[in-house]
Every structure is written in structure tokens, then in C-alpha cells.
Amino acid sequence: MTAYHRLEERFRRIGAIEQAISVLHWDTASMMPEGGAAARAEQLATLRLITHQDLVAPEVEELLANAEVSLNDLGEWQRANLREMRRRWLHAAAVPGALVEAESRACSECEVVWRRARMQNDFAAVLPGLERILRIEREIGAIKGERLGTSPYEALLDQYEPGASVALIDRLFDEIAGFLPDLIEGALDRQAALPPPIISGSFPVEKQRGLATRLMERIGFDFAHGRLDISAHPFCGGTPDDVRITTRYNESDFACALMGVLHETGHALYQRGLPAEWRLQPVGRARGMAMHESQSLLLEMQVCRSRAFLTYAAPIIRETFGGAGPGWQIDALYQRQIRVRRGFIRVDADEVTYPAHVILRYRLERAMIAGDLRPSELPIAWAAAMREMLGVAPDNDREGCLQDIHWYDGNWGYFPTYTLGALIAAQLFEAARRDIPDLMQAIAEGEFAPLLGWVRERVHSKGSRLSTAELVESATGQPLGTASFERHLRDRYLS
């Protein structure tokens, strides 16, 4: 067996264990009784340790080197697979075990403190933990950066969005920051002239679930290969052949769960569409978090908040809940889906203000990793950034720098992927409308197969064969930019 094939065998085993971890993670969030938590933590830690040991075993480095000298014997997918193996090995092997353990302990401890600190609006309580995590993340970033030939912050980014460059993100985010304030202003002005869309009532969970699964199936979610369940924090998990998405229901507002399900369905369709012949191999996985988010935002924001989609869905929504009257008409439902608001909370934000939340976090975390901003200065820096980006700022940390778990749980470099995903989604959808005649008409008639086929061919089936930049350009004919996103926002919110 060649070195490459021995690597494939090893990564197949790692991939199978990671699938098991993913199913157990879903179970933890959606099925497990609370008393199972400690035992589950040990099961997951044991399986994670096994995959880590498999990945950093001494022979892997040798196999990688041997396989890389015989690159010409490999096909295109195999070469890409080998590149992804190298990348995964590098991230796993770069950091000394003691530092990995220190990170894991610091994050577990800080997360607990953060939950209470957020509730009690007590930033000072969590500051020592945050400082400790930052020290560790800076060290990890420096070590990985040296191996990757990148800055420390880019090395952290690379964990979530392989190959992401700060130069590109800076340029894109600066462009967005340039046009966003006027756009928000304009959207709010236009919106103020409309009557506020109101539907009130009680929407039983079973009806909401029925509506969600009906639309999921219509869009292309295959329940022979997936499930929809309930969890406190909605997510998409499971495996490509068995995709598990979750939501939570609010009986006084059906749109929250519905749009959440459609968002997760976008993630799910990506998972399901990954290349079956490369299952369990690194190259068969989703490209990165930006591309993953682009698939959820393509479905939720681009498709399902469009007037075309509501043309199809409004009668089904009315039928589900027995709705009648002006609030239930297509246009009223549409206006309801595109409300803009200058809020404090990222996860509640609309697609217009969302990038502002992301950009300010990106700038702050970069400054902290660079050593230019101390955690103790975060509350003041946060308020200043909010006022600059959104024109409003909360008078407390609970709705400010304590609102997101990411920094307190070691996920530094993750935030930018949300907005990169929004840019990719807009660019993909614009390209799809160009390539598929009458796409919006098809959507208005509830026909999603043309779009799904397009995105399967252009994105899902590629797995991780290309870089994100190559994938965007090959799918849309253009390098990643902000123009499609800006056009989308202007069309929807200003015209």
C-alpha cells in the first residue's frame, strides 16, 4: 500500500469516529436527559482523544512527506485530499499537548463563569478568565502562524476558514462599512413609511413543525437521510447521510422557528450534497465555515425572505394556521421578513445590520490578538465601535461584549465567517439567477430543483477540492467581492 493509501485508511477511521462524535453531540443537545451529562462528556473526550492521537501519531508526518514526494501518482481529488490531510495534521500537531490541555481547561472554566457573568452583567467577574484565554490563543496563533506562514490572527482564522487572508477580509469589510450606514438609514426611512406588519395569535408547535417539514421537503430535504428535532440552540449536525437539524418553537411567533429551520436546511443541503465518493476523507468535507454559512444564508436570506418565496409560501402559511386578513397577505408577510432594526444583539439582527455586528467583533478580536487592545478595555471599545458602526450602544455589558460565547469559549477568528458567508450567498444567488432563466418565477411556484441542482453542481459536490476563493470564483465567474451583496440589499431594502 502506498503512503497515500495508508493515509486514506487512517483518515477514514478518523472520519468514522468524528461522525460518531457528531451524532453523540446531536444527542447531547436534543435527546439526552440532564443526568447523562457527565458520562457523555467522558465518552466525547475519549473519542476526541482517539482522533487526536490518530492524527498526531509519529508515522503520520512520515506518511505525509512520503505521499507528497509522489504527487504525480495521484489524481486531482487525491492531491486535494492530501493537502487537506496536511492541513488537519498541521493544526493538530503544531500545538504542544500541554497547551491544548491548558486551552481546553481555560475554556471550560471560563465558559461557566461567563454564563453567570452575562446573566449578572458582571464583566469584571469573567475578565481574568478572558485574559487567560487570550494569552493562550495568542500563543496558539503564534505557533500555528509560524507553521502556516501567516500572522497569528490568520492562523486562528484558518481553523474555521482555511486560507482566509486578513488583507482580503479588511478590504471587503471596509467596503461594507463604507456603504452600510447609509443603507441602514435608507432602509429605516423607507420602512417607517409602511404600516407595521403585525400578526398575533397562538401557533401550536405541532402546526409549526408540520409547516416546517412540508417546506423542508419541498425545498429538497430528504427525511430518509435526516431528522428535525428540538434543542435550546438550533444547529445542523449529524452526518452527510443522516443530517440532524434542530430548532426551537415560540408559540406566539411562528416566523422564528420557520426561518431558523430554513436556515439550518441550507446547512443540511450542503452536508447532504457533499461528494459521496469522498465520504470520511478530509477532501469530502464542507469547505469551511464561510461556505457553510453561505449555504444557510442563501436559503434563508436570499431565497426564503424573497417576495417570490412568499408568493409560494403565503397560502401554505395561511392554510397551516387558519390565518385571514391583511396581515396574512403576501406583501405583509414579506415586509415582516425584512424588518430592519438597530439592535444590540447579533443573533437577533436582520441581514442589513448583521455585518455591522460582525465587523466590530472582527476588529476588536484582531486588536486583542495583536496586543493592541487589552480585555479590560473591551467594554469601552465595544461601545465606541457600536456607535460608529450602528449609531447605538447598550448601556450594559450583558447586551454588549458579554452577549456572545465565542471569545469565552476559545473561538477566536470565527466571527468573520458569518459575513463572508453573507457575501458568498449574495454572489452565488446572483450567479444562479443569471444562469437559470426564470429562477425567481420557479421559486414563486415552489420549484426549488433548478436552484438546488445548480448549487449541488457548483458548490456542494466539490467538497474541499478547491479553496474557498477558487470555489467562489469557479461557481460565480467572479472573485469574492461585496458588489452582489450591496446590490441585493439596495434592491430589497431601498427600491
Next chain:
Amino acid sequence: MTAYHRLEERFRRIGAIEQAISVLHWDTASMMPEGGAAARAEQLATLRLITHQDLVAPEVEELLANAEVSLNDLGEWQRANLREMRRRWLHAAAVPGALVEAESRACSECEVVWRRARMQNDFAAVLPGLERILRIEREIGAIKGERLGTSPYEALLDQYEPGASVALIDRLFDEIAGFLPDLIEGALDRQAALPPPIISGSFPVEKQRGLATRLMERIGFDFAHGRLDISAHPFCGGTPDDVRITTRYNESDFACALMGVLHETGHALYQRGLPAEWRLQPVGRARGMAMHESQSLLLEMQVCRSRAFLTYAAPIIRETFGGAGPGWQIDALYQRQIRVRRGFIRVDADEVTYPAHVILRYRLERAMIAGDLRPSELPIAWAAAMREMLGVAPDNDREGCLQDIHWYDGNWGYFPTYTLGALIAAQLFEAARRDIPDLMQAIAEGEFAPLLGWVRERVHSKGSRLSTAELVESATGQPLGTASFERHLRDRYLS
């Protein structure tokens, strides 16, 4: 670290992986969409291979030997743990890899053929597969028997019921076979004089589930550490801190699911009551399949089919389904729970005829393993044994030697544990009634804590510290026998 502690560490890891396997197995049966089957098979095969490799790694044999020379340094539980480690290692390491693989393949292939053969009543179709499995099981039995110092059949038994002796089982089963025919005859005679108990109607799944969970909780099942779900074949799985039981509902008969749930609840309480300080270690596990079955039969047969239990439960059952009239009275419900019938199918059998089904299978599988009975002769031998044990025989193999999966899936030596479990259950319950004043009165009032406390202390908390024989004797003051079981049957069915 001593050899013993290194073994504990290794078995802790094996135990955690086995817990993960158990949760995934539950998911496969109760949650997984059909399209996830192939990926799940690979996940499970990968995890099973890891535990097998961990168990048979060369250093384990050395560690066991080193630990065993320092027995005096170990406490009582540690010594028992070491004995169980040795036993697990022996079963895993005794058989060459090629034979393990041949068994696995033969069973997978035969099981598929068996499903069709049973449906089509075509024993000839599955005969070659059965012959192949028998050859393999005889070889495994011979190899393990040599290592264990037992006969081949006892070595197979030992996989499910450690330390079981054929001499004891023969004696117990011969005693049962001696009194059973008259007892069945007598029970049927007495029953014939009673009006047939009939409740008909429609029993919605949600109401059945509500009744089941209400009784489960009352009996002591803790939903903070477990769940009740649906699967095609009811079972008890999960882990001691997160016990997952399943059932299936028949809307025209509430008693099937209810008694099934109470049976699995018995298994679940055993799991839950295993010694927490020995979690993940071999000595912390259930003692064997006979003891496990004793716990389900103790609850289902001894407790929940008693008139005392129905005194408590009848009003709740009536309230659940809005039942009224003579069929819903305590005595009518009780008579319904203790109907006896000479049937062909083991899984539908009542507790009086059940041992007959088990004894004939035990005798036939022993004869096949010994080489005294050829699989081709099985249908004729089956009919003869049925007539001898039960006085009736089916005119087809579907209701005869094709009915159970065990032989076609490699589970030779399993059958006796059902009836050993019934004997232990009767003996335990008799001892509990002797030790706990007014136990039946407590049950009639829906008070189960005294019984649960007794069985927790005497059985559950012991894990695998004692052998089954020692455990029965320490809990009841008597060696395992048939007297309690016979008294129980005579009391309930003849007096």
C-alpha cells in the same frame, strides 16, 4: 503506576467507547432515518474494532499477569475487577482474528437469508448458512473451552452468563420439566372455569405512553437519567447514568406495551443501580444475562402481574382510558395478565409455558454443539421436543425452528439465561417478601421504594463483584433452585 492501575485506565477508555456504542445502537433502533444505515454500520464497526484492539493489545496480557502476582495489594473490588478484566481479555483474545471475521461475515449473511426464509417458511434456504455458523460456533466453543477449562457449550454460555455450569442448568431444567406439564394442565383447567377476560377498544399511543411513564416514575425510573422511546424491537440500552428503554404500541391492546415497558424498566433499574464508583470498569457492569433477565422478570412477572399491583394500578388504568364495566375491575385485569396458553411462539408465551420453550432450545443447541444433532434434522427434532414439552407442535417451521433469530445470528448459549432469570426472579421476590414486612400491601398501595431499596442493596450495587451463584445466595440465603419458582407458579395459577 502499577500494572493494575494501568489496566483500570485502559478499561476506563474501553468502557467509555462501549458507552458511546450503546448510545449509537439506541439511536440506530429508535431515531436514525433509514438512509443513515450504511454510515452508522461503519461508525459502529470502527468503534468496535478500537475496543477490540485495545483489549487484545500485547501489553494487556503482560499487565494482567503482573497485576495478578500482586493480588494482595488489591482491595476486594479491585480483585474482582481484575478477574473480570481477565475474563473479558480471554474472550477477546482467545479466538484468532480470521475466525472472528468469519463469524461476523457468516452471521451477517445468514441473518439476511433467515429473515426471508422465516417469512417464506423455507428452512432449506437457510440450512447451509446455519450449518456454516454451527461449524464456526463449535470451533469457537472448542478454543474458548480449552482456555476456560470448560466444555465447548459452557464456553459459549460463558459469553452471556459467566461461570454458568451445564451440570447446574441440567439439574434445574430437569426439575422444571418434571413439574411443568402438570402445572400447565392445572392452570388451563382452572382458567377454563373462568369467563374469558375481554377488554376491547382503541387505546391512543399518547395515553398509553402517559400511563407507562406514570407507572415507570412511580416504580422508581428517574427521567433525569433516562428516556422512553419507540423501536420495532423493545430493548433497554444506553448507559447507567442515561438509560434508554424502548417499546412499541398496539392501539387495540394497551397491555402489550405496558407490560413491555415494565419489563424494560426492570432492566433499566438494574443498570441505573450499578455501583457508581465502578462506572466504566468491568466489575461495575451487570453480572450477566441471567441476572439482568431476573430484574426485568422480577418487575414484570413477580410484581406487576400480581393482584397486589393491579389493586394499585387498576384505577389508574381505568382513569387513563376512561374504562368502565366488569372487564376493568381489578380481578378481571388480573386474570387477563395471567392467561396461560399452549402456543408455538416463545416471545408470546406466558410465564408458565415459557420455560418449556427455553428448555427445548437449550437441549437442541447443546446437542448441535456436541455434534449429536445435525441442523438438517432440526425441524423434526423441534416438533418432537415441542410435543414432549408442551403437548403441541406447529405444522410449519416458521412457527417452529425458524422463529428466533439467535441461532442464525451466532447467539448460541443465550437461551438458558431467560429461564435462569425467571428462577432468580422468583427466588429474589420470595426473599424480599420474607425480609420486608407487608411488601405486598406496599405494592397494593403503589409503594415500591421498599422493594427497590432491597434489590438495590442486595443485587444492583454489587455489579460483577460476585459470581451469579454467589450473588443469588448472598441475596436470598439459598443457592439457586427451582423451589421458589414452582411455589410462585402454584400459588398464582393453581390456588
